[in-house]
Amino acid sequence: MTIQGENYIGYSLSSQNEHTFKSYVPAQNIELPETFHTATPDEVAQTMELAQKAFNEYSLIPAARRADFLIAITEEIMAIGDPLLERANLETGLPIARLQGERARTINQLTQFADLIREGSWVEASIDTAIPDRTPVPKSDLRKMLIPIGPVIVFGSSNFPFAYSVAGVDTGPALAAGNPVVVKAHAAHPGVSDLTAQAIVKAAKRTGMPDGVFSMLYDDGYEVGAALVKHPASKAVGFTGSIKGGMALHKLAQEREEPISVFAEMGSVNPVVILPEYLEKNSPQLAKTMAGSVTLGAGQFCTNPGLVFVIESGSLNLFEESYKNEILKTVSATMLTAGIRSNFYKLRDELVQQDGVTELAYSDLTEEQENQSQASVAKVSGVDFIANPKIHEEVFGPFSLLVVCKDKAGLLAAVSHLKGQLTASLMADADEASRYPELLQSLSKICGRFIMNGVPTGVEVCPSMHHGGPFPSATDARFTSVGRHSILRFVRPQSFQDWDDSLLPVELKNANPLGIFRLVNNETTKRGI
Secondary structure, three states, X not given: OOOOOOEEEOOEEEOOOOOEEOOEEOOOOEEOOOOEEOOOHHHHHHHHHHHHHHHHHHOOOOHHHHHXXXXXXXXXXXXXXXXXXXXXXXXXXXXXXXXXXXXXXXXXXXXXXXXXXXXXXXXXXXXXXXXXXXXXXXXXXXXEEEEEOOOXXXXXXXXXXXXXXXXXXXXXXXXXXOXXXXXXXXXXXXXXHHXXXXXXXXXXXXXXXXXXXXXXXXXXXXXXXXXXXXXXXXXXXXXXXXXXXXXXXXXXXXOOOOOOEEEEEOOOOOOEEXXXXXXXXXXXXXHHHHHHHHHHHHHOOXXXXXXXXXXXXXOHXXXXXXXXXXXXXXXXXXXXXXXXXXXXXXXXXXXXXXXXXXXXXXXXXXXXXXXXXXXXXXXXXXXXXXXXXXXXXXXXXXXXXXEEEOOHHHHHHHHOOOOOEEEEEEXXXXXXXXXXXXXXXXXXXXXXXXXXXXXXXXXXXXXOOOOOOOOOOEOOOOOOOOOHHHHHHHEEEEEEEOOOHHHOOHHHOOOOOOOOOEEEOOEEEOOOO
């Protein structure tokens, strides 16, 4: 499969713009040969007009056929084979084994959504039958279900070229729900995006989906993304990235004549709290576990544990030494882009220069490759942490700050200054944890996923996973970007009052031909009416 480097406007390729850019190999700091055409305003308009037209047809296609489309996408992605992994390795510096796992996760996500919509009960069909002789006012027949909203704009993420990119956690549920998708490809891995886009287009053609059900546009700046968000045909946005980027898109979406939702997953420091008794029992192993989580994937995970809270105790010195030693022996890794590496060092250096912050350890750098990250850990007191909001901020990369609190009261005070997070972790056995009810409540309030005796890196794709959290970790804490419930971002409820059965959506018909679970007069059942 050959990389095209042109914009995918439905089933057509387009390259109106003379402005192009290239991807590069971060491990070698060299450019790759292919050129990629950024989209013009006219191409953005064409894309959105086609997506709106496709929505009129795609939203009415039976769920079983949409499921076939999703499965076809997985088959076409796998059919590309090793060249897809090899290109991702070149463009991101991520190891092949990690990319194999991420590709498998992406396939799993799409398959789960295919299964979800085939079964059908996810639409939350609800029926309250009429009571015409009710007094003093007759009761109408009311039926409700979730319906698709329209074209969804998806922004590819830099750190997950498969799972959070072209065919990832936003595209899958949006397509499953019955919405066309327009992807703004990430400039850090345009070749991977191109190959994945070709797979989706082939799958759409194979399964008879309308032209415009999927499109993908390139840009190495911000103009195309902004134009897509502002276009009146756009109905929702999916984004994974920085707080600055997410809030810029949110602002654009709210300034529209018709404001739309931006479901943005943004910054998180994912605090880990280690209670004293647990620390005393597990110091060396905890240090190894924490260092492994902090440095996983060169620290380029949205769930990287950036803050570790402890209380002064006799076992703290052993933990610090063990933590330092684990960091010191960490092998450096290539970061995704030169810009991400530069920003990592800038933010890390600014943080360790703050009053009260002490550097504990830096790993050695591997000089043979470019754009290497140097894992590091620093320390600050709970009092100084409280006094300086600057050191509460995320440092995207392999860095962790140890926050040492004098006592239980100091720990509670420090944790109370945390903002919204994707995750929070507590390291303690059940008995010790039960003696810290205020801490449990404080941590629970700020996170979307509350972890006990585990690290935050690693996000399972399953119905019970919530990957989101209170602001500023996400723009809306009610929604997840992972798991079956992520489909709820791209639908809306609609009620039908006193409609003839022959005209109702199939999910709401009396006979229940799909055999789905429905709430009928307050009883969950598969029976017809």
